[in-house]
Amino acid sequence: MKPNVGIREVAEHAGVSVGTVSNVLNHPKNVTPANLAKVQQSMIELGFVRNDLARQLRMGAGSTIGLVVLNISNPFFADLAHALEAEAEVNGHTVILGSSDQDAEREDRYIDLFEEQRVRGMLIAPLHGVTPRLSRLRSRGTPVILFDSSADPEHFCSVTLDGTAGGYMATNHLIDTGRRKILFAGGPFSQVGERLTGASKAAREHDGVTLSLMETNDLTVAEGREVGNKILAMPTTSRPDAIFAANDLLAVGILQSLILASDLSVPDDIALIGYDDIDFAASTMVPLSTIRQPRELIAREALRLLHEESDAGSGHVHGRHLFTPELVVRESTRPAERADA
Amino acid sequence: MKPNVGIREVAEHAGVSVGTVSNVLNHPKNVTPANLAKVQQSMIELGFVRNDLARQLRMGAGSTIGLVVLNISNPFFADLAHALEAEAEVNGHTVILGSSDQDAEREDRYIDLFEEQRVRGMLIAPLHGVTPRLSRLRSRGTPVILFDSSADPEHFCSVTLDGTAGGYMATNHLIDTGRRKILFAGGPFSQVGERLTGASKAAREHDGVTLSLMETNDLTVAEGREVGNKILAMPTTSRPDAIFAANDLLAVGILQSLILASDLSVPDDIALIGYDDIDFAASTMVPLSTIRQPRELIAREALRLLHEESDAGSGHVHGRHLFTPELVVRESTRPAERADA
DNA sequence: GATGCCAAATGAAACCTTTCAGCTCCAGGC
DNA sequence: GCCTGGAGCTGAAAGGTTTCATTTGGCATC
Numbered sequence: 001m002k003p004n005v006g007i008r009e010v011a012e013h014a015g016v017s018v019g020t021v022s023n024v025l026n027h028p029k030n031v032t033p034a035n036l037a038k039v040q041q042s043m044i045e046l047g048f049v050r051n052d053l054a055r056q057l058r059m060g061a062g063s064t065i066g067l068v069v070l071n072i073s074n075p076f077f078a079d080l081a082h083a084l085e086a087e088a089e090v091n092g093h094t095v096i097l098g099s100s101d102q103d104a105e106r107e108d109r110y111i112d113l114f115e116e117q118r119v120r121g122m123l124i125a126p127l128h129g130v131t132p133r134l135s136r137l138r139s140r141g142t143p144v145i146l147f148d149s150s151a152d153p154e155h156f157c158s159v160t161l162d163g164t165a166g167g168y169m170a171t172n173h174l175i176d177t178g179r180r181k182i183l184f185a186g187g188p189f190s191q192v193g194e195r196l197t198g199a200s201k202a203a204r205e206h207d208g209v210t211l212s213l214m215e216t217n218d219l220t221v222a223e224g225r226e227v228g229n230k231i232l233a234m235p236t237t238s239r240p241d242a243i244f245a246a247n248d249l250l251a252v253g254i255l256q257s258l259i260l261a262s263d264l265s266v267p268d269d270i271a272l273i274g275y276d277d278i279d280f281a282a283s284t285m286v287p288l289s290t291i292r293q294p295r296e297l298i299a300r301e302a303l304r305l306l307h308e309e310s311d312a313g314s315g316h317v318h319g320r321h322l323f324t325p326e327l328v329v330r331e332s333t334r335p336a337e338r339a340d341a
Numbered sequence: 342m343k344p345n346v347g348i349r350e351v352a353e354h355a356g357v358s359v360g361t362v363s364n365v366l367n368h369p370k371n372v373t374p375a376n377l378a379k380v381q382q383s384m385i386e387l388g389f390v391r392n393d394l395a396r397q398l399r400m401g402a403g404s405t406i407g408l409v410v411l412n413i414s415n416p417f418f419a420d421l422a423h424a425l426e427a428e429a430e431v432n433g434h435t436v437i438l439g440s441s442d443q444d445a446e447r448e449d450r451y452i453d454l455f456e457e458q459r460v461r462g463m464l465i466a467p468l469h470g471v472t473p474r475l476s477r478l479r480s481r482g483t484p485v486i487l488f489d490s491s492a493d494p495e496h497f498c499s500v501t502l503d504g505t506a507g508g509y510m511a512t513n514h515l516i517d518t519g520r521r522k523i524l525f526a527g528g529p530f531s532q533v534g535e536r537l538t539g540a541s542k543a544a545r546e547h548d549g550v551t552l553s554l555m556e557t558n559d560l561t562v563a564e565g566r567e568v569g570n571k572i573l574a575m576p577t578t579s580r581p582d583a584i585f586a587a588n589d590l591l592a593v594g595i596l597q598s599l600i601l602a603s604d605l606s607v608p609d610d611i612a613l614i615g616y617d618d619i620d621f622a623a624s625t626m627v628p629l630s631t632i633r634q635p636r637e638l639i640a641r642e643a644l645r646l647l648h649e650e651s652d653a654g655s656g657h658v659h660g661r662h663l664f665t666p667e668l669v670v671r672e673s674t675r676p677a678e679r680a681d682a
Numbered sequence: 683g684a685t686g687c688c689a690a691a692t693g694a695a696a697c698c699t700t701t702c703a704g705c706t707c708c709a710g711g712c
Numbered sequence: 713g714c715c716t717g718g719a720g721c722t723g724a725a726a727g728g729t730t731t732c733a734t735t736t737g738g739c740a741t742c
């Protein structure tokens with residue numbers, strides 16, 4: 001079998017010019033039905049497969065979209081990637097994925113790699129906000145959409161979730177269900193700052209509500225368990241009556257520790273709310289209340305902006321697109337039996 | 342800023358020929374230090390970024406690897422993808438990911454798409470084994486590595502896990518810890534056939550051990566909970582004393598139902614073992630015993646075979662590479678208090 | 683029968699790189 | 713002073729596609 005069947009071989013075999021074959025592929029309506037049939041027949045017989053590299057080279061714009069996430073092991077990013085991929089596929093685009101694993105060097109490598117591949121655009125959850133490398137990339141013409149609220153809206157489009165609103169929402173919900181001694185667990189604080197800000201705002205607005213903090217190194221199940229154990233180690237009287245965990249993984253870990261201590265009930269003794277609404281949140285021992293981030297919407301909006309930016313050229317106005325998350329109430333924050341204080 | 346700075350502009354700016362610029366990029370040792378410096382300086386000044394599309398076109402071989410998995414929402418595949426991506430990145434390759442979501446049409450679309458992109462090779466977890474489309478792809482010269490044990494080892498390389506061994510191992514472990522009435526839960530059976538085969542082999546080899554089956558539609562947490570509820574609905578005397586769940590998601594669901602029924606203890610009344618060793622398995626309420634599939638090894642071997650197949654051309658011998666999984670014992674199969682029957 | 687028009691087909695140029703045969707130039711050997 | 717050899721550089725060709733200015737052919741109009 002011939003290794004490389006090109007448009008030229010097809011043209012020759014069908015007795016037409018290469019231009020016509022190209023038209024069959026891209027503008028079939030400009031081709032006589034007779035020729036169309038002949039060409040398609042030849043394609044099949046020769047086993048022709050269009051070479052997308054040459055196509056993209058010629059057209060200048062790739063059909064690939066680069067995605068760089070912080071950590072693909074985090075179900076939130078995995079789901080986001082899945083949503084983006086599904087959404088991109090609708091337009092015939094392909095997503096190439098890079099997981100920076102919270103490493104600036106890896107992030108840089110992926111950005112360079114994707115730029116060399118002439119991706120149509122990049123979607124990035126940046127580790128340290130907008131780096132010079134990112135600015136250069138942008139100024140060279142590659143559309144960039146950030147998942148980061150600290151991005152300068154003058155020069156970059158960003159799609160973000162309103163972490164402050166989410167934190168506020170979660171904390172208010174705890175207060176509404178009668179809790180007063182609230183613990184915020186999460187960290188590093190630099191990464192969950194907005195959620196914390198929202199939480200502390202809500203706490204300040206209510207008399208008699210105290211907010212204490214417990215910083216973690218990471219947002220994992222294992223860290224969550226440690227948080228849980230620390231709480232169990234507290235004297236009963238000083239324990240919080242509600243915990244706001246900065247993400248669901250952490251919440252799952254906390255839940256595990258607390259439930260193991262059989263003298264403590266969630267939600268009766270301590271309410272618990274997480275963040276992200278990962279698929280597991282609904283399936284934990286005590287189904288977890290959480291803040292849902294509308295992944296599909298984010299995915300759709302990010303791609304919409306990407307296309308806008310790459311199509312509209314200069315007419316496009318950058319901006320920060322903020323999504324408001326949504327409270328999902330499940331069992332873990334059911335009002336305590338003893339009603340509100 | 343000039344939109345497209347090519348090798349030609351760089352050459353002109355540096356006062357050398359395009360060939361020399363190309364050599365700077367690909368064979369720096371053949372270039373005078375003086376020229377090398379000049380060219381590199383020009384590259385920086387002009388903001389040159391090598392166009393990988395043209396490069397791949399010219400070189401004939403892409404640097405991208407296509408991966409098609411059954412369902413990226415399954416943590417096992419997510420982790421596999423992650424491992425593959427990390428491994429590929431070492432060689433400067435990029436992985437493009439497609440999730441067929443168990444849909445044959447989507448699988449086909451991705452295969453076509455990737456072939457048009459002239460990927461260096463494809464890694465596929467096929468839905469229905471080797472389809473004609475796959476054979477065509479292969480015969481046109483794209484290396485294909487399958488994650489499927491039913492593949493014809495004459496014509497395809499495959500990297501698979503010995504599901505029979507895993508099933509045997511899991512079941513034997515249950516028997517070793519004193520269980521006799523074992524339930525295999527999972528499905529559709531067509532997808533978990535090997536595990537079932539292994540389980541039934543182990544059961545047959547031991548007198549007094551019975552194996553019953555419960556088929557599920559899918560391998561999800563939700564299905565697992567249903568399985569759990571069905572078991573709880575059984576009269577106490579006919580309940581199994583051990584469950585082998587065909588994957589961890591299922592096991593997690595089962596565990597949740599069983600634990601909620603406070604009169605039943607895992608592992609004292611019913612032991613439970615899963616399959617895959619997803620990250621969550623260690624973090625469930627009762628840490629889950631499971632069968633670990635060596636993801637990193639699989640990833641490495643798959644890529645090794647891919648390179649071998651694409652380099653060695655005809656000298657390469659296809660084959661089926663079987664990995665033996667590994668038993669991971671955790672709390673959920675601790676021998677029952679009352680010792681063996 | 684000549685003219686004009688439009689749809690359809692043509693084929694060369696362009697996209698950007700790598701490769702490679704051939705060229706230049708210089709050092710060293712005789 | 714001439715020749716040889718080799719290091720370094722050059723520039724055209726190739727890789728497969730799309731685009732577009734031209735050409736072709738058919739048909740209606742006058």
